[in-house]
Amino acid sequence: MLAELSDHVMDIAMNSVRAGSKNISISVIAAKEQNLLTVTISDDGTGMTAEMLKVASDPFFSTKKKKKVGLGISLLQGATQMCGGEFSLESTPGEGTTVRATFALDHPDLPPMGNLKETILLLCVSNPEVRFVFRYRLEGGEIVLDTNEIQEVLGGVPINNPQVIGFLQRYLDERL
Numbered sequence: 001m002l003a004e005l006s007d008h009v010m011d012i013a014m015n016s017v018r019a020g021s022k023n024i025s026i027s028v029i030a031a032k033e034q035n036l037l038t039v040t041i042s043d044d045g046t047g048m049t050a051e052m053l054k055v056a057s058d059p060f061f062s063t064k065k066k067k068k069v070g071l072g073i074s075l076l077q078g079a080t081q082m083c084g085g086e087f088s089l090e091s092t093p094g095e096g097t098t099v100r101a102t103f104a105l106d107h108p109d110l111p112p113m114g115n116l117k118e119t120i121l122l123l124c125v126s127n128p129e130v131r132f133v134f135r136y137r138l139e140g141g142e143i144v145l146d147t148n149e150i151q152e153v154l155g156g157v158p159i160n161n162p163q164v165i166g167f168l169q170r171y172l173d174e175r176l
């Protein structure tokens, strides 16, 4: 199974990219009082029909070409179940998809966070046409990164420009 939460985030967000989304929002929220870690990824991509939704979490379902297995969703679902959490997948054709996974924060099998910073950076830089909104909240505070806002500040400089990557890296380093 996937070892780290950041790997799950990458996989689910790449599903959204492949679904042609223009807007993808990713939030990772830890609420200690409720002992809950909630990871939500929503997109405005093609969405899935009711039939597709039923089989989307089947490890043997994939619409990727030349691929007989599609593990991303089933692995995340499995991980939440192992950690006293819940998994939900909602989708409307033509509107988009929302994946929500919760975990008990204190569960001994809770996967490590992994390198979420790198995941965020990779997603932004390799998909400059997509607007990403990341929200990350832990006890310490909250960070929000909206690639549209960054794009505005940059005034036309593409987000995958090397200097911008450096700026993003520092921005995240200071906050994550």
Ligand SMILES: Nc1ncnc2c1ncn2[C@@H]1O[C@H](COP(=O)(O)OP(=O)(O)OP(=O)(O)O)[C@@H](O)[C@H]1O
Pocket (backbone or CB within 6 Å): 011, 015, 016, 019, 043, 045, 046, 047, 048, 056, 057, 061, 062, 063, 064, 067, 069, 070, 071, 072, 073, 074, 097
């Ligand atoms: N956000 C989404 N929008 C539209 N369709 C989706 C979305 N996420 C998943 N799907 C559909 O569900 C299928 C299964 O997704 P899953 O992540 O489990 O496997 P995969 O992406 O095909 O392969 P893998 O994740 O192993 O590389 C996808 O092939 C795609 O058809």
Ligand SMILES: [Mg+2]
Pocket (backbone or CB within 6 Å): 011, 012, 014, 015, 070, 071, 072, 073
């Ligand atoms: Mg996938």
